[in-house]
Structure formats: structure tokens, C-alpha cells
Amino acid sequence: MVTLAIDLGTTNSLVSCWKDGEVHLIPTVFESYLTPSVVGVDDKGAIITGAPAKERLRTHPDHTVAAFKRAMGSDKLFKIGSHILRAEELSSFVLKSLKADAEAWLGTTVTQAIISVPAYFNDLQRKATVAAGRLAGLQVLRLVNEPTAAALAHGLHESESTFVVLDIGGGTFDISIMELFEGIMQIRSSAGDNYLGGEDFVDLIIKSIADKHAIQLEKLTGQQLAGFREVAENLMKTVSTQQSASYQLVVNETIDGVLTRQEFATLSEPLLQRVRQPLERAIRDAGLKKQDLNAVVLAGGASRMPLIRSLAAQLIGLIPTSSQNPDEIICRGVAIQVGLYERDASLEDKVMTDVAPYSLGINVHNEHADKKEYQPLFSPIIERNSPVPVSRSDVYYSMHDNQKSISFNIYQGEQRLAKDNIELGTMSIAIPPKPAGEVKVEIRFTYDINGLLEVDAKVWNTDIHEQLIVQGNSVMSNDEIQARLASLSSLKIHPREQLENTYIMMRGARLYEEALGDIREEIGEKLSFFEAILNRQHHEEIKEAAAAIKAFLDEVEAALKV
Amino acid sequence: MNCWAVLGIDATQDQALIKKAYAAKLKITRPDEDPFAYQELREAFEQAKHWHPHEQHDQSPISAQKMTASLLNEVFQQDTFSAQATAFKARMLQEQDIFIRLEIEDAMRYIGMAWPAETPFPALVFMAAAQEFDWYNHDPEKSRDQLFEDLLERIWIEYELKMAQSDSIHFRFYHLFSKSKRTAALMHRRIPNWVLRTAGFFDLARGVKATLTHFDTVYAGQACAATETRNCHWWRAYFNETWHLHIWHHLGALVVSLIVAFFSMAFIARGLDAGVGFGYGGSFYCLYLISAVVIQILHRQFNKNKSC
The missing domain is CATH 1.20.1270 (Substrate Binding Domain Of Dnak; Chain:A; Domain 2)
Known part of the structure; x- marks a missing residue:
């Protein structure tokens, strides 16, 4: 039974496997390792995925979607042709195509996979990824954080070292710090930004060109916009290797222009600021100083940008290593994770430990609050960067005399006010009537190795006990998945x-x-x-x-x- | 178990040695196989990394919690209260490095969680432990005395929950604890006698005494001192036991009163009727009371014995 290692990216996805003690990347039909994460409908109404769909992004923008990973775990719906689909379903098409490539290459059927997700993916987004796997007929054995995977790929053959991984993909930005000693690969901390990636730099270029030539983006047709985007993507690539790049754009009339590297650097300044903050936090949370880091590893396609490389060098004071292809490093790492998971003999003496990148907690009453503007506060139970799996509890008291029950919401985040964090669920527990403050409820959070959370509430000295396995509202339930599986199977997929x-x-x-x-x-x-x-x-x-x-x-x- | 026992090495500041020990243990305690053991190992590792021989550090919560549970198991194999108290203290002294300088709330939590519901919570043992191990309070504004009051109150809350169903003597005792100031005063023997004299307090006081007499040997002195001096007065016995307990005292008093009344009927009737205006009924009642008290005193003197 082969377990696939899948890097499900915003822009490109890859699949690999662990065989005979090493990583094998699996090529697509088109003899490339990258499968563009693009899904479309062809002229006959069949679903097409990957490279052909990407070609049609330009010609048939209404029938094709890309970058849907950013909508994972949300209720956003995408319209392609006559189909209305969720991000999970679109991802499942990409997974299916990867699975088909792998089955052709391996010559066997495959039903299991380990999939990488951005470290900073929250609980809802993780569950959405597992759901996408199920929709594609893959049992997701484990989710692994992308920077962790990159760190595995870099660290597997190193000995003692402490290094930082900057993973800038199409849509997400993650940082992890890994320490290696005695065969232990220990993630010290993770930080990141769920909404920062290569696509944002492209958006910036589009916006600046539109401003320069007074093009009203809202008035462009889908096709024009897609063409514009392609030009901007090429510009970004060119400006990365050359001092300046010229462009030609056909929007009603032909527009010519030049973008210099200097200009691009000025444009990107605010985005680069957003790289700095998580990096500093990760170093601080790990209890390290910059001098303690021995290397910088870059992962993700966008890390090819010289701007990112020079920023990394400037912030950490180290030249980034480029021993591995940044597009492939994550997928290679996931394959190593598969090897670890399967307890492959060649990885016998290696153990990897990871951390929970977010704090998890509940909302509590704010004693000093003005009654009119009641703002519950966030009370963290599991602090961010705790090693996982982890189980912690805290005790809370009743607020009113003869209170009948205690209700609370479960949050993920770092903000002081509960509402500023991401709500994962709600829970309620009945309590015996007592004067205020005399009922104690112990709330225990158990966060497993896949980043799935279980909440346990217990009223002290009674048998009252409640348990909740957090299942967000925006995540598909088991029944929904079953229902969608049936309707998706009726969709025609391009042979x-x-x-x-x-x-x-x-x-x-x-x-x-x-x-x-x-x-x-x-x-x-x-x-x-x-x-x-x-x-x-x-x-x-x-x-x-x-x-x-x-x-x-x-x-x-x-x-x-x- | 302290962090060094978890790691299987002696206390050291040698980081390489600690890492080596952790790595060796981790390879047999994988996070995906035994999450609880891994968490304990990892906490021990972090603690060991920051260990310094001349400093006391906050203890890992999970090990203290586990420790308390095993400790209490051991303690409850003893039968008597004093044996339990001694075992408790002895075990805690053995595990000093875990129990020393815990935050008081944590200490209470561990004990509260591990304590079996059917057994009385030894508040005095807890307070002794708090003093012994220097359990500190997080809130700098609170004095030690205030802290103990809070402590008693909390202990009571725990207790009330446990005892809510049974109207046992312990429940009444700990009901007293709910008024923490009074309790503290009682514990420090500060309650003036007249407070105890007011009717209605006796039941409670009796409950306290009954409970405190459970506290043998070590705490017996305190317990008796807290109750005996003010509660074992003759009038207490009289009120408590004449009215409620001893029907024979009532009967005796009735007989005596009847006899006296019979012999002095004319004298009493004339004298009191004119002078005080009691009438026959009132006079008889006075006689009855006086005889009851006399009988009671005689009875007490005769049985002068057991209490404390």
C-alpha cells in the first residue's frame, strides 16, 4: 500500500512518494512535476485540471478558476460554467488528477495520502483539506505543515543545526524554526500570514499598472483581466532576473510600458513589512536570538524573487541556501513525513516533533467592562507554539447566582478581545445551581498531532461532563461529504x-x-x-x-x- | 516524578547530555503513539534545559498533578485521620522539589482533583502544607491571613459540593466554614463566648465539636481548645440535653416538683400569690425548673468523664 505525499499548493501542486528509502517525485502526463492548481470546464462540459486548464485560464476565464486554496474553510462558492463548487471540491479535482498521475506511474491504486497545509492554516482550513481528500477518494492519514515539510527535506541529511524556513507560496506565507540534534527534528516555533503570497505581488503590479495608465479594472471583461494577470505574472518573473522589464497590454488599445526593479521594490515595501513581523515573532517564540540560526532555507515558488532573498539575508544576516528547488522542497518533505509515518527502516533513528502555531482558548467575561459595550475577552488554554500533541486545562467559575449552565465559544488566535479571533465552535454545560463563583468548571483542550481539537468540560465534584470534537460551521459535515461525493461522481471528468x-x-x-x-x-x-x-x-x-x-x-x- | 527521573539522568546543566537523554527517550516515546507520555517528557526536557542548581523553579504542572494523585492514593490507604495526615506530610516532604513553592491555587487544584469525594478534606493539613512548602499566592495585594480565609472558603466550596447530598455532621461543620471570617476567627479562637451563647448556634457548635474531636493526636489540642472552653459549660449541657435529650431528667424534675408542691402548697400559694403574683401555675413551673437544674448538675457531677 503506497501512501502519496501531496503538496496541495495555491498555484502548483505536486505529488511524490517514499520508496526504497528515498523520495520519488511523480511526473504528470506532461512530463513535469508541477500540476497547476487550476480547474475548468471544457467545451463539452467535462472537468479539466492542471496544465490544460491553466491554458484556458486566459481564453475561458468564466469557465476556469485558480488560487481557490485561499478560500479553503470558507463558504465561498466558485462558478465554472454551469457548476457551482466549493473550494474543497475544486481542490478534490486537483487531488484526483495527482492521484491518477501517481497511479499511472506506480501501476497500483492508491487510497491514502499525507497532505501538506500552510502552518498557519486554522482548524477550519485543515478540516476542509481533509474533506477535499475524501472527496477525491483519498484517506488523509496526516496533515503536515508546509514549512515543517521543507525543514524535513532540508534537515534530513544535516546533523546539528538550527535553521529557519521561509515558505512563500502562491497564497500563504509561513515561517518555521527547526532545531536538529541527535536525530531529533524539533520544530521550535511557527508563525506566518495566511493571506500573503506570490499572488499578492502580482496584484500589486496589476494595480500599479492600472493606476499608471488610468485603466479601470472593474470595467474589464474576464478575459481582459486574465490577460492582464498573465502579463503581470511574467513581469514579476522578468523583473526578478533583470533590472527592468517592458510590457505590452491590449486593453481596448495597446499600452506599452516598463517596470523597473527599483519601482517593484518600492511597491512591495508594505508586503515585505508583513514578512518581517512573523519572522521576528517566530525567533522570539523559539527563545532564540538571530545569532543562534545557522541557515535560512527558502521554499515556495515566490521565494525565488530576489526581493525575498535579499530581505531574508538582511533580516537574519545569512545568505539563503539554495540546495533544493523551492518548488519541490515541500513535496519532498511530505514524502519524508510519509516515510516517518510508515516507520521506514531507513528513518529508524529520526523523530520529528511539531508545534501548534496558534493559541487556542475560550471567551470569558470581562469584569471591568462597561455593561453597554460588553466585550468578552479571550482566555488562552493552549498557548501558541506548544509542542503537539498537547492537552491542557484551566478552571473557570460561574458568574451569576443559581446559574443553570455555562456556555462558551472556542477560539483560535492571539487577540485580546474574543471576537477578533477565529471562532471554531460553541459549547454549553449544565451546572448545579449555586451562588455566583461557587461552581468550577474545568475545561480541557486536547490538540492532536494532525491539529484537530477536542474540548472537554467537567463540573468539579460532580458527574457532569461534556465533550466536543470541534467541527466548524463552514466545514462540510460527513453527511454533506457523502452527498457531494454522489453528485460529484456524476460530473464528467476529462479522460x-x-x-x-x-x-x-x-x-x-x-x-x-x-x-x-x-x-x-x-x-x-x-x-x-x-x-x-x-x-x-x-x-x-x-x-x-x-x-x-x-x-x-x-x-x-x-x-x-x- | 521530577524532570530528571523522567529523562533518566542525574540533575545537570550539561545541555548536550540533556539533549542526548531526551533524544533517547523520545525514540521510545513517540508523540503519535503516546501523547500523554510525550507531553510529560517534553515538559521535563524544557524544565531540565533551564535548570539551575541554586535557583528554585516553578514545577511542571503536569508532573505535580500526577504526583498529587499518586500521593493521595498512598495516603488513603491509612485508616485513621492522624495516620493520613502524617503520611501526607511525610510524602510531601519526600517530594519537596515538586511541592515546594507551588502557587497556592495550583496546589489546591491538584489536591481537589485527586481527593476522593467520600472522605473529609483535611483543611488543617492543607494549611499546614501551605506553610510547610511555602505555597505562594499570585496576588501580591493579599496578605497571608486573607489568603487563608480565601483558602478556607474554597475548601468549603469543594466540600459543600461533595457533601451536598448527605446531611452529615461534616456538612454542618463545613457550612460553618462558608462564613470564612467567622471560621478563621474560630480557628484562631477569637470568637467571644457570648456569640456562642445565642440560641441557634448550638447545633452548629456541636457539629464543629463533633467533627473536631475526629481530629485526634496532632490536632486534638487545637480542636478541643477551640470548643471545650466555651461549650462545655453546665448551662450548655442543660439547654442542650434537658430539653432535647434526657426524658428521665424531665420526669425526675416533675416528680420532685410535685412532692415539694404538695408539702408547701399553702406557704407558697400565700406568699407568692400576694408578693409576686405568679399564681399556682407559675410557682410550680419555677419549682420544676429549679429541680431540673439541680438534677442535671448532680447527673453531670456523677458522670464527670469523657468529654475531652
């Missing part, structure tokens, strides 16, 4: 065997749109020819033609790149 050819057709269609004149005509001609061959369904012939047109499209793409 995997044809994916490669579909991808060629879609890529061709996009290039046709971008190109002009003779080249355009040639693309059109070749595509029609290829389509005709596809219809003849002669396997050998198709294979040959596909190779030819692929080479041609590569050439076209290179030519178009300026």
Missing part, C-alpha cells in the same frame, strides 16, 4: 488518456490568440490538421503528430516571448 492531446489543442488555441499574421495562420492550420489526426484515432499516428506539433508550439512560444 486522462486524452489529456496530453487536449493540452496541445488548448495551448495552440492560446498561442493562436496571442500571435498575429502568418504565424497565426500557421498555428491554425497545424491545429486543424492535428484535430483531424486525432479523430482518426490511430495511436501511432497521433503520437508522431503530437511530437511534431509540440516542437512547433515550443518554437512559437519562444518567438512570442520577445
Whole structure:
């Protein structure tokens, strides 16, 4: 039984496995390790995922969605074509496609996986990820924090060291500090920002160009906006390697311009500030000083930006190591986690311990509060960066004479006022009638190794006892998952065997749109020819033609790149 | 068990040694297999890392909690109260490093959680322990005396919960504790005698005495001193026992009164009727009371014995 190791990213997802004592990344049909986290509906109403869907992001923005990971654990609905789907369901399509790739590569069926999530993902988002796994037919054995995974990948072959991992993916930013000693890989602390990632830098570029040329973003069509986004993404990549980059944008009229690295740096300043704060907190929570850190490891695609690299160097005083590909390091780490989970013989003497990145607690009465503006306070029970699994309790007292029950909400966060934290659930316990303050309730929080929380309330010296396994409102319940599984199974999924050819057709269609004149005509001609061959369904012939047109499209793409 | 016992090494400041011991233990105490043992190990590790031979540190809550539970188990194998108290103190002294300088609230919590519901809570033992181990109060505004008052009050709350169903003597005793100031005064022998004389307090006082007499040997002196001097007066016995207990005293008094009345009827009737205006009934009643008291005193003198 193989357990898959999956990095379910905002922009790209990867799958790998642990075999024969080492990590094997599993390639997709398109011979790349990355599967873009994009889902769409093709012209026949079938769901397509990954690279072909990404090609259609530009041409069919209404039928394609990306970056839905940011909506995990929320009630946001996405409309693609005639389907209305939740982020969990969209993620499940990506997972299904990864699963199909893995099954083809391994030659067996797979039903189990370990999936990575941003360390700063809250309880709801974690549960949503597990639900997505179930929708894709995968039992999620364990969730592992992304920076922890990156730290595993970096630390596996190191000995004594204390290093910091900066994980800047498409949509999330995480930091973890890991200490290695005697084969123990101990996460000392984690911090982060759930809403900071590469996509935010792209948004910044879009906004600044729109301001510069007085383009009203609200008035653009979906297709124009998608094109705009693509230009901005390319600009960001170019500006990372060169001093300046020029762009050409077709919005009603053709707009030309140049973005310099200096300009981009000024734009990004507020975002970079948001990197600094969690980093400082992580170092402080670990009880360390900057001098104690031996290395900086970067993970996530956005960490390729020189801005991030230089910021890391400036903040910590160390040049980031680049021994591993930042796109792959997390997935490699997840595969190591699979090995640890399975107690692989080659990892016999290794143990990894992680921490809870958030504080968890309940709301309590504010004694000094003005009665009119009643604001319950947050009372943490498990402090952030406690090693997990952890179980802690605190005692609370009744507030009124003859109070019949004590009700409280469960929160995750660091804010003083309870309402500023994320509410995870509500609980109530009946208490015997007594004068105020004479009933004691012991509330115990148990946080397991997957980051799932169990709350236990007990009235002292009585048998009254309540238990709650926190299940947020915005998370799909078991019944809902079952119901959705049934309705999703009726959805047509684009057959995997044809994916490669579909991808060629879609890529061709996009290039046709971008190109002009003779080249355009040639693309059109070749595509029609290829389509005709596809219809003849002669396997050998198709294979040959596909190779030819692929080479041609590569050439076209290179030519178009300026 | 202290952190060094958990790690399986002797107390040291050598970080490398501590890490080595932790790593060795962690490999057989995996977080995903035994979460509780892992938490204990991890807490021991953190504590050991910051250990300093000349400083006292706050103890790991979980080990103190566990410790209290095992300690109380041991204590409750003893039969008598004094044996329990002695065992409790002895065990606590053995585990000094865990119990010393706990925050008083924590100490109470551990004990409250581990205490079996059917056995009386030895408030005095607790207070002795608090003094012995220097359990401190987090709130700097409170004096030690205030702290003890709070303590008694809390102990009572615990107790009331445990005893709510049974109208036992302990319950009444701890009901007294609910008025913490009075309790403290009682414990410090500050209650003036006249307070005890007011009717209605006797039941309570009797309850207190009965309970305190349970406190043998070590605390017997305190217990008796707290009650005997003011409660064992003849009039107390009279009121308590004449009216409520001894029907034979009533009958005796009636007979005596009848005889005296018979022989002195004319004299009493004439004298009192003219001078005081009692009438026959009132005079007879006076006679009855006087005889009852005399009988009571004789009875007491005769049986001068047991109490304290």
C-alpha cells in the first residue's frame, strides 16, 4: 500500500512518494512535476485540471478558476460554467488528477495520502483539506505543515543545526524554526500570514499598472483581466532576473510600458513589512536570538524573487541556501513525513516533533467592562507554539447566582478581545445551581498531532461532563461529504488518456490568440490538421503528430516571448 | 516524578547530555503513539534545559498533578485521620522539589482533583502544607491571613459540593466554614463566648465539636481548645440535653416538683400569690425548673468523664 505525499499548493501542486528509502517525485502526463492548481470546464462540459486548464485560464476565464486554496474553510462558492463548487471540491479535482498521475506511474491504486497545509492554516482550513481528500477518494492519514515539510527535506541529511524556513507560496506565507540534534527534528516555533503570497505581488503590479495608465479594472471583461494577470505574472518573473522589464497590454488599445526593479521594490515595501513581523515573532517564540540560526532555507515558488532573498539575508544576516528547488522542497518533505509515518527502516533513528502555531482558548467575561459595550475577552488554554500533541486545562467559575449552565465559544488566535479571533465552535454545560463563583468548571483542550481539537468540560465534584470534537460551521459535515461525493461522481471528468492531446489543442488555441499574421495562420492550420489526426484515432499516428506539433508550439512560444 | 527521573539522568546543566537523554527517550516515546507520555517528557526536557542548581523553579504542572494523585492514593490507604495526615506530610516532604513553592491555587487544584469525594478534606493539613512548602499566592495585594480565609472558603466550596447530598455532621461543620471570617476567627479562637451563647448556634457548635474531636493526636489540642472552653459549660449541657435529650431528667424534675408542691402548697400559694403574683401555675413551673437544674448538675457531677 503506497501512501502519496501531496503538496496541495495555491498555484502548483505536486505529488511524490517514499520508496526504497528515498523520495520519488511523480511526473504528470506532461512530463513535469508541477500540476497547476487550476480547474475548468471544457467545451463539452467535462472537468479539466492542471496544465490544460491553466491554458484556458486566459481564453475561458468564466469557465476556469485558480488560487481557490485561499478560500479553503470558507463558504465561498466558485462558478465554472454551469457548476457551482466549493473550494474543497475544486481542490478534490486537483487531488484526483495527482492521484491518477501517481497511479499511472506506480501501476497500483492508491487510497491514502499525507497532505501538506500552510502552518498557519486554522482548524477550519485543515478540516476542509481533509474533506477535499475524501472527496477525491483519498484517506488523509496526516496533515503536515508546509514549512515543517521543507525543514524535513532540508534537515534530513544535516546533523546539528538550527535553521529557519521561509515558505512563500502562491497564497500563504509561513515561517518555521527547526532545531536538529541527535536525530531529533524539533520544530521550535511557527508563525506566518495566511493571506500573503506570490499572488499578492502580482496584484500589486496589476494595480500599479492600472493606476499608471488610468485603466479601470472593474470595467474589464474576464478575459481582459486574465490577460492582464498573465502579463503581470511574467513581469514579476522578468523583473526578478533583470533590472527592468517592458510590457505590452491590449486593453481596448495597446499600452506599452516598463517596470523597473527599483519601482517593484518600492511597491512591495508594505508586503515585505508583513514578512518581517512573523519572522521576528517566530525567533522570539523559539527563545532564540538571530545569532543562534545557522541557515535560512527558502521554499515556495515566490521565494525565488530576489526581493525575498535579499530581505531574508538582511533580516537574519545569512545568505539563503539554495540546495533544493523551492518548488519541490515541500513535496519532498511530505514524502519524508510519509516515510516517518510508515516507520521506514531507513528513518529508524529520526523523530520529528511539531508545534501548534496558534493559541487556542475560550471567551470569558470581562469584569471591568462597561455593561453597554460588553466585550468578552479571550482566555488562552493552549498557548501558541506548544509542542503537539498537547492537552491542557484551566478552571473557570460561574458568574451569576443559581446559574443553570455555562456556555462558551472556542477560539483560535492571539487577540485580546474574543471576537477578533477565529471562532471554531460553541459549547454549553449544565451546572448545579449555586451562588455566583461557587461552581468550577474545568475545561480541557486536547490538540492532536494532525491539529484537530477536542474540548472537554467537567463540573468539579460532580458527574457532569461534556465533550466536543470541534467541527466548524463552514466545514462540510460527513453527511454533506457523502452527498457531494454522489453528485460529484456524476460530473464528467476529462479522460486522462486524452489529456496530453487536449493540452496541445488548448495551448495552440492560446498561442493562436496571442500571435498575429502568418504565424497565426500557421498555428491554425497545424491545429486543424492535428484535430483531424486525432479523430482518426490511430495511436501511432497521433503520437508522431503530437511530437511534431509540440516542437512547433515550443518554437512559437519562444518567438512570442520577445 | 521530577524532570530528571523522567529523562533518566542525574540533575545537570550539561545541555548536550540533556539533549542526548531526551533524544533517547523520545525514540521510545513517540508523540503519535503516546501523547500523554510525550507531553510529560517534553515538559521535563524544557524544565531540565533551564535548570539551575541554586535557583528554585516553578514545577511542571503536569508532573505535580500526577504526583498529587499518586500521593493521595498512598495516603488513603491509612485508616485513621492522624495516620493520613502524617503520611501526607511525610510524602510531601519526600517530594519537596515538586511541592515546594507551588502557587497556592495550583496546589489546591491538584489536591481537589485527586481527593476522593467520600472522605473529609483535611483543611488543617492543607494549611499546614501551605506553610510547610511555602505555597505562594499570585496576588501580591493579599496578605497571608486573607489568603487563608480565601483558602478556607474554597475548601468549603469543594466540600459543600461533595457533601451536598448527605446531611452529615461534616456538612454542618463545613457550612460553618462558608462564613470564612467567622471560621478563621474560630480557628484562631477569637470568637467571644457570648456569640456562642445565642440560641441557634448550638447545633452548629456541636457539629464543629463533633467533627473536631475526629481530629485526634496532632490536632486534638487545637480542636478541643477551640470548643471545650466555651461549650462545655453546665448551662450548655442543660439547654442542650434537658430539653432535647434526657426524658428521665424531665420526669425526675416533675416528680420532685410535685412532692415539694404538695408539702408547701399553702406557704407558697400565700406568699407568692400576694408578693409576686405568679399564681399556682407559675410557682410550680419555677419549682420544676429549679429541680431540673439541680438534677442535671448532680447527673453531670456523677458522670464527670469523657468529654475531652
